[in-house]
Amino acid sequence: MPSQSVSSSLTADVVVLGAGAAGLMCAATAGYQGARVLVIDHAKKPAGKVLMSGGGRCNFTNLNTTPAHYLSRNPHFCKSALKRYTPQDFVELVERHGVEYVEKNPGQLFCAESSKEIQRVLLTELEWSGAQLHLRTQLEAVQPRADGVLLHTSLGQIDAGALVIATGGLSIPTMGATGIGYTLARQFGLEVLPTRAGLVPLTLHPEHKHLFAPLSGLSCPVAIHAGGHTFTDDLLLTHRGLSGPAVLQVSNFWQEGQEVSINWLPDLCVSTALRQERQQAAKAGLAAWLGRHLPKRLAATLYEEITLHHDPLPARLADLSNERIDQLANHLQNWVFKPAGSEGYRTAEVTLGGVATEQISSQNFAVQGLEAVRFIGEVLDVTGQLGGFNFQWAWASAVACGRSF
Structure with a gap:
C-alpha cells in the first residue's frame, strides 16, 4: 500500500x-x-x-x-x-x-x-x-x-x-x-x-465533417497513407473526424498541413472490379455496387460525395467509359483530404x-x-x-x- x-x-x-x-x-x-x-x-x-x-x-x-x-x-x-x-x-x-x-x-x-x-x-x-x-x-x-x-x-x-x-x-x-x-x-x-500528440484521432474541416458526422460510430477496414507510411486496419468515423487503429497509427507520421489518402476498398482493384461488373451486370448502377462492398450508409455517403464533386454519373455501369471507371477507382482508392488537425493531447495515447x-x-x-x-x-x-x-x-x-x- x-x-x-x-x-x-x-x-x-x-x-x-x-x-x-x-x-x-x-x-x-x-x-x-x-x-x-x-x-x-x-x-x-x-x-x-x-x-x-x-x-x-x-x-x-x-x-x-x-x-x-x-x-x-x-x-x-x-x-x-x-x-x-x-x-x-x-x-x-x-x-x-x-x-x-x-x-x-x-x-x-x-x-x-x-x-x-x-x-x-x-x-x-x-x-x-x-x-x-x-x-x-x-x-x-x-x-x-x-x-x-x-x-x-x-x-x-x-x-x-x-x-x-x-x-x-x-x-x-x-x-x-x-x-x-x-x-x-x-x-x-x-x-x-x-x-x-501521437496515436491520436484526426479532425475534419467543416465540409467533410458535415459529410461524415452522421455516420459516427461506423467502422470499416481501410488502407490509410500519410507521411510516407501506409497502414491497413479499421477506421472509425466519429462526430469530430476519424479514429480507429488505422488512423491512430498513421497519426504518428502525419504532420500538420499534410494531406492524408484513404483507400476505402483496400481488398479490391476497383477499376478491374467495375469493368467486370459492367460486363456481367450492365444495368447495375455504381450506388448498388458500392453498397455491396462497403457499409451501406458509408456507400451512400461516398456516392453522394462523388456526385457532388464530379460530373453527373450515368444510371448504368454500361454507360461508364474506361476512363470514367479509372477516375472513380482513383477517387475511391486514393481519397485525398487535409485534416483540420488532431484531437491533441486530450485523447492522444502517446x-x-x-x-x-x-x-x-x-x-x-x-x-x-x-x-x-x-x-x-x-x-x-x-x-x-x-x-x-x-x-x-x-x-x-x-x-x-x-x-x-
Whole structure:
C-alpha cells in the first residue's frame, strides 16, 4: 500500500519520479537489487493510464516487438533495452501473478478481464521489492550533488543517490500528465525535441465533417497513407473526424498541413472490379455496387460525395467509359483530404518527441556526465506504434535502468 508517512528529511538510494508503468516497474526492479527506493507522484492513484488503456483491458505488450516499431531521431537507442527485456519476459511475469490474457490481433496481448490486473502486478511487485510509494507528493526542486541529488518535495527534503525521471509525456492531462520531465531535462542541459500528440484521432474541416458526422460510430477496414507510411486496419468515423487503429497509427507520421489518402476498398482493384461488373451486370448502377462492398450508409455517403464533386454519373455501369471507371477507382482508392488537425493531447495515447537520447546511456539510462540522473519510458524521444509497443518500451527501459542499481 502507498506510504502515507511524512518526514522533514528522508534518504533513499533511488527516488523514482512517476508512478506510472515505467516508474513502478523500475522501482520494483531496483528494490529487488537491494536498493532503498522511494516512488513519488503528484497523482491520487498509481498507474492511472494503465487502468484506462486498451479500453480498460490494457494491451500490455506485443509479442512481435522489434526496434522497427519505434519512432525516434536516434533509432538505434531502443535496441539494447528491448533485447534485454523481451515481451516474453513480461508475459512470464503476469503469468506468475495469475493474470489471464488474450491475443486479439496477432501479437497484441490484453488482459482477459481488466487492466486492474496489470496495476495489481505492478503494486504487488513494488511491495515485495520493499520500495515505498508516496502519492499526492509534489516535487519542488532538484539539486544535483557530487554523491547524488537533493530533492525538495512536499514530503520534505529527500537525499537520494539517484533520481529516475519516469514522468511520461503530455498525453491525457486529465490523468495528471505534465511537462515536468521536460523541464527537468532542460535544467540538466539536455535537448528536448519538439513534442506533439501521437496515436491520436484526426479532425475534419467543416465540409467533410458535415459529410461524415452522421455516420459516427461506423467502422470499416481501410488502407490509410500519410507521411510516407501506409497502414491497413479499421477506421472509425466519429462526430469530430476519424479514429480507429488505422488512423491512430498513421497519426504518428502525419504532420500538420499534410494531406492524408484513404483507400476505402483496400481488398479490391476497383477499376478491374467495375469493368467486370459492367460486363456481367450492365444495368447495375455504381450506388448498388458500392453498397455491396462497403457499409451501406458509408456507400451512400461516398456516392453522394462523388456526385457532388464530379460530373453527373450515368444510371448504368454500361454507360461508364474506361476512363470514367479509372477516375472513380482513383477517387475511391486514393481519397485525398487535409485534416483540420488532431484531437491533441486530450485523447492522444502517446507523446511524440521528448528528451533527446543522444546524451542518455542506452545501458542504464543515465545522463552522460550526470550518473545520478536517469530518464526512462515515454518522457524520452522513443515512441511506439499502436499495439502494445509503448508498454513494452516502458517495461524494457525500466528494467534496464532498475537493474543497474
